[in-house]
Amino acid sequence: MTPEEFRHYGHEVVDWIADYWANLEALPVSPDLRPGEIAARLPERAPETGEDFAAVLADLDRVITPGLTHWQHPAFFGYFPANTSGPSVLGDLVSAGMGVQGMLWSTSPAATEVETVVLDWLADLLDLPARFHSTGTGGGVIQDSASSAALVATLAALHRVSGGAWRRSGVRERYTVYTSTQAHSSIEKAARLAGIGDENVRLVEVDQDFAMRPDALRAALDADRVSGATPALVVATIGTTSTTAIDPLPAIGKICQEYGVWLHVDAAYAGAAAVCPELRWSHAGVEYADSYCFDPHKWLLTGFDCDAFWLADRAELVQTLTVLPEFLRNAATESGEVIDYRDWQVPLGRRFRALKLWFVLRWYGAEGLRAHIRRCVATAQRFAEWVRADERFEVVAPHPFSLVCFRLRGSDGPNEKLLRAVNATGRAFLTHTKVDGRYVLRLAVGAPSTEERHAAATWKLIQATVDTE
Ligand code: PLP
The missing domain is CATH 3.40.640.10 (Type I PLP-dependent aspartate aminotransferase-like (Major domain))
Structure with a gap:
């Protein structure tokens, strides 16, 4: 790939990422797939001759995106967040380019x-x-x-x-x-x-x-x-x-x-x-x-x-x-x-990983980073208030940061069912843990695009799921 070809396709890739981020909210947060489904969409052997880059890009939409759990989705509340951001991606790109x-x-x-x-x-x-x-x-x-x-x-x-x-x-x-x-x-x-x-x-x-x-x-x-x-x-x-x-x-x-x-x-x-x-x-x-x-x-x-x-x-x-x-x-x-x-x-x-951190610190500044953390913490605290206000649920641990651990009062079975049902909608994604031996749902706020409305919609979804069971 010549520098000019790289410039051309590089612009297309950046456009692809920008579109991916812009359209994330419309996608199901996690895929509904059986093991092997993605692999089955790939050829058995690597290509003998080079392919058109357009075909590779098209496969991002055809093969890859449907096989992703979208960690940057505003309704991704699983595990702990794995943030990325524009300046981080660009820093990584420059680092990769310098090699x-x-x-x-x-x-x-x-x-x-x-x-x-x-x-x-x-x-x-x-x-x-x-x-x-x-x-x-x-x-x-x-x-x-x-x-x-x-x-x-x-x-x-x-x-x-x-x-x-x-x-x-x-x-x-x-x-x-x-x-x-x-x-x-x-x-x-x-x-x-x-x-x-x-x-x-x-x-x-x-x-x-x-x-x-x-x-x-x-x-x-x-x-x-x-x-x-x-x-x-x-x-x-x-x-x-x-x-x-x-x-x-x-x-x-x-x-x-x-x-x-x-x-x-x-x-x-x-x-x-x-x-x-x-x-x-x-x-x-x-x-x-x-x-x-x-x-x-x-x-x-x-x-x-x-x-x-x-x-x-x-x-x-x-x-x-x-x-x-x-x-x-x-x-x-x-x-x-x-x-x-x-x-x-x-x-x-x-590799030159400091570059992405340098880009992030310079783009957001300390104020921007604090604003991100504060927004996540405030959203999680609001979520905990909603949970506490519904007597069917309990908050099971202190929540000083942006993670809330909660459960339906009573046995584990309904909680496991609730998590499965909520995630199956594709409209939110949460994970679980065990606290004091009891099955507990975890809601971790952290994606840069998550706003309070996403947490509110997820809480409504959780309540509605319980209502219908
Ligand atoms: N320590 C704590 C407290 C964590 O929560 C995690 C991951 O969630 C780790 C360590 C492992 O992190 P890493 O994936 O960076 O190894």
Whole structure:
């Protein structure tokens, strides 16, 4: 494809995306498909000769779009949001067009330096502790996901707790990891990948608001110490996946200090809320964290993948992960004056992901980001009021952000049926979880195009569905 052909078809693709966004509301939020239906619409083999680009574009409408759950749809309320936005897509496009590898500072200095500066900006926007700043001992890096952030935090914790022995000899002691029963499964996965083993992960009990109980954490640490294990890592969550519970960081942080354990804070979804000063109470105690992450790709208008991960001491992570083969040696690395982000992550190669974040921060500004978060939170709070006003329903957990967990009073069966029936209409999409062993519906507000009227229409749909059953 020549640059001129690219210009031509590129304009068509941008038009296609703009039309997709403009017409989303008219589409069913999720498809009604049987497994294999989309694959059956594709030829058995790749084409022998190149095709007309018009045919490829036509297949976006014929094959792909009917097979999508539309995460940017204004009535998408499932899981947590996976926002994207115009500036994010354009930043990704430019990054793809440049096609640079930012594994070392020297392989594209701008890719490294923009990332460092943008993560410092973002740390300021969230009012994170100064020790996460690259101007001190800390610094931020973009990981693909909160799961990867949890993995590298776990590895750094092992490096620290073993005094570096883990790097040479692997996991030779019984190390333990602590997180709440409500924490995301990625914490257990990270411990497994790190060789710690499922049986050394302690799922600490939670209180009535589903937040980790510091007394239970302390008891678990004591019991493990007595049994000869070495506590390596505590992972606290701000905004748990099921209900957005907030673990009490001030108490947990003090315990981690006392026991000399690495504290990683997983704020994958709710970290974005900290751009709003009135929601920063949720981050009280974050100054105790050795590492912290959140996903701009969830709730901060930046397309997947983009996890922002900070450390208080970047040198520990670099020592944990660095391996320097001859073919990567260069003067800048040897000067010690530059960041080589390959040492901050599992893969070697990395694309210029900071570009989309830079575009997003510059297009929206702090004010625009706050407005987005506030609109989502306000809509979710209104939804909770509507649920509370209908005595057939109950709200089952605190809802400090933009997720509401609710259910029909009574047994699980009608709730499961209700969710299936609502989603089958294609007019809204919600997901479920279990809270205290009971089946619960989750409504998460986050798509940039969602307005209060969409939540109101969804609530009416839910009520009408119950009325007809
Ligand atoms: N942590 C929490 C609290 C989450 O809610 C999620 C996903 O929803 C994750 C981690 C995993 O996120 P990612 O897909 O970025 O790995």
